[in-house]
Amino acid sequence: MKASRLLKVALLCSLTVTFGFAVNGSFSSAESATAAKETKVAAVTTKKSDKAETKLDPNDPSSVIYLDTSGKPAGLGDSSKPPSMAYKAGQGWHPQALSATGLPKDRYGLIDWAKIVRENIVKPKPSLDAAEEEMPPLKMDVLIPAKGDFVNDVIYPHEMHTYWLKCEVCHPGIFVPAKGSNPMSMVEIAQGKWCGRCHGKVAFPLTDCNRCHTSPKQKAGK
Amino acid sequence: MLKRLIIASAIVIAIPAASWAGIGDIRLESKIASMKKAGVGPVVFPHDRHEKSIKCAECHPKIFKDKRGANDISMKFNMEGKFCGSPNCHNSPRTFPLYQCASCHTGVGAAK
Structure with missing residues (x-):
């Protein structure tokens, strides 16, 4: 034993x-x-x-954004050759990388693109076409009075919108570019017209009332 | 003596029961002038439908005073998280959101 x-x-x-x-x-x-x-x-x-910098730093949790969905470095292939399998995998939905970017979120947990601009977190190119010139954002706020007596008026910021979009995205197709000539209503916006063309789809949702309705009315009281 | 007690208890039970039974729909139209400007009609609040899924104490008396006309409800307050827009109510995933005008207001889109 x-x-x-x-x-x-x-x-x-x-x-x-x-x-x-x-x-x-x-x-x-x-x-x-x-x-x-x-x-x-x-x-x-x-x-x-x-040529191309690999920013893979094992101590930086946000460096996972440079990995594809299978955990290999993505986007480092030869651009003169057809896209490899690794490249295609890197195009896949990558929720882990999205959360690791540390992008600011709003109270609904959605990415706050306006805050990203204000805090200079991203620097997007003006266009895929290298020859195209960057148009500076238009600094022009428009007061849109709410129709009811109690709801706050809307202050529409051209600046934030023109940072991301060209004038032609909205004018004149969605909005006539003249003050007071667009008969907007929340009913129609909720039906996907006016602001509802983007808000609630690619831009922050309509549930976030006070993000647009910011200017108090005198009548509203208290 | 016993008879009196039974009658008294019956009345005590019957009074609140009778007052609750008749609530039904409440028409909210004190701000009708403003509603018309906004292109919506009065709100018809289905009290009995809310009774089915919510306990009385969730709304009364903290969010709504249980007296008709005692609550100065407006869309502004709803949007600020009061009354209908309280955090667990029409400002939460629990039920439909505030911007769905036609879910509460009657005559939406009719006045134009």
């Missing part, structure tokens, strides 16, 4: 020793190899740095 136990212990000890040696050995050999390679790698990275 005792002998068998002793044998077991001895076996275990020998196993751990040999395993440890193997790991150590491989490490030490790798170290020497990397030391030798380091100079070469440095030369390569300086060459590549102006």
Whole structure:
């Protein structure tokens, strides 16, 4: 009985020793190899740095946005060749990456694109067409009176809208560009007309009443 | 003595029961002039439909005083999270949102 136990212990000890040696050995050999390679790698990275930067930092949780859905670096392929499988996988829906970007959210948990602009978090290109010039946002607020006596009036900011959109997106198709000539109503907006063409679909939802209805009416009381 | 007690208890039970039974729909139109400007009609509040899914104490007396005309309800207050727009009511995923005008207001789109 005792002998068998002793044998077991001895076996275990020998196993751990040999395993440890193997790991150590491989490490030490790798170290020497990397030391030798380091100079070469440095030369390569300086060459590549102006081409495309990999921002994979294991200590930065937001770096997962550079991984595709299968966990491999995405978007680093050769642009002169047809898209690889890895590239296509990188196009997939990536909720983990979305949450890791740390983009500000509104009270509904939706991404607050206006706050992103105000805090200079993203810097989008004006157009996919490199020749096209950036149009500066139009700084013009429009007071849209609410029809009822009790609801706050709306202050419509052209600035935030023209940051993302061109004039032609809204004018003259959705809104006639003249003050007071658009018979808007919440009923129609809720039906998907006017502001409801975007708000509630790609822009923040209509449930967020006070994000637009900001200017108090005198009559509203209290 | 016993007879009196029975009658008295019957009255005590019957009075609140009778007062609750008749609530039904409440027509809210004190701000009808403003509603007309906004292109909507009066609100018909289905009290009995709310009774089915909500306990009395959830609304009364904290959100709504239980007396007709005692609550100065307006869309402004609803939008600020009071009255109908209280955080657990028509300002939550629990039920339809405030911007669905026609779900509460009658005659929506009729006046134009």
